[in-house]
Amino acid sequence: MPDESGTEPLTIRRAQHEVDTTILAQGGYWPPLANLARLFEECGELARALNQVYGRKLVKSGEMAVTAQEELGDILYVLLALANDLQIDAEAALAQALAKAHRRSLQAERGSE
Amino acid sequence: MPDESGTEPLTIRRAQHEVDTTILAQGGYWPPLANLARLFEECGELARALNQVYGRKLVKSGEMAVTAQEELGDILYVLLALANDLQIDAEAALAQALAKAHRRSLQAERGSE
Amino acid sequence: MPDESGTEPLTIRRAQHEVDTTILAQGGYWPPLANLARLFEECGELARALNQVYGRKLVKSGEMAVTAQEELGDILYVLLALANDLQIDAEAALAQALAKAHRRSLQAERGSE
């Protein structure tokens, strides 16, 4: 039987629920525009990490890969928090984006025939 | 048995795989800094949608909720594309962020005792 | 005598004043976090323009140079609006950034001696 420590692959739905639990435990949701500012703060930290690896400042790549993972996780966390607060089903949102991408690749195929 | 149309709840791992499929079908991954620029483009569109609802410009909320969902899905898609390209396990990255949030709420509890 | 159409080079101070005039004429300042969201919206549009030129999607470069200029001007406008609202002297803020950059280049020079 799956437990919370992650022996079963995490579904997006379950991830939204777990994010909700931690946010309620910390006193509740921030206003949407404050959460958005936090999203940009986290994205900015990912930008910094990627710039150190793929931009001009070269740093040890092992150390940076760890940071990029941490920043990416933080973005995912804030994004799911925003989804919860806006009552958005993140799985449905992603399914919509995947469907758009599928349509684009079908168009690209037809275009190159 | 689950199929690709999503009758089973989508796991983050499966989502990364589906994003990968659509990207390969469109000719492969962009360089990381180009993907990052795309992430910011999508985040900017979410900012626009939220600003119309929670900022100054008030618009019909039903129409906007749809847009916020679409933008959030696009961000999720680009984020998982970045994760794939950087060989980051998005589930592990999120688990790390959740663990940090748990620690913060435990500290908050102790602080208020 | 200089007029508003720009026969004299525009100072940053005068630019802040002109931004203020247009904002008051449109009903006043947005709350800071709404202005920040607008800053990210505009930065996202610049990201889109640059990605079309320097990322994967190649487009006619003349057309895009125009767009990059327009997006950059929009960012500058929102940034000066934020500065006004936060009572920040943008010239002093930039002078501080320039001083930091000078110090870094002096350190780089000493480091390579």
Added chain:
Amino acid sequence: MPDESGTEPLTIRRAQHEVDTTILAQGGYWPPLANLARLFEECGELARALNQVYGRKLVKSGEMAVTAQEELGDILYVLLALANDLQIDAEAALAQALAKAHRRSLQAERGSE
């Protein structure tokens, strides 16, 4: 006429030139997408500063005002660096944004008559 800082008010054109000097002294321009990533990094730091003042986390406002100014100056610096690299006249770009804002306020006036 000199202002309180003992120098002439800085024009945007001169600011672009001073940014150029510091960048050449540090080894030259980064590629545009790396500069864009840096722009987002700096914007993320401003988001953090504003969130501490106007979002949920309240911090001493004096201390934060200083930080917001520093982050705003850093954004301005990177923005002018991008302008230089893309051969964009930032003054012309801002003039274009100001002209758009003037048109919007004229339309708003007519609309409310």
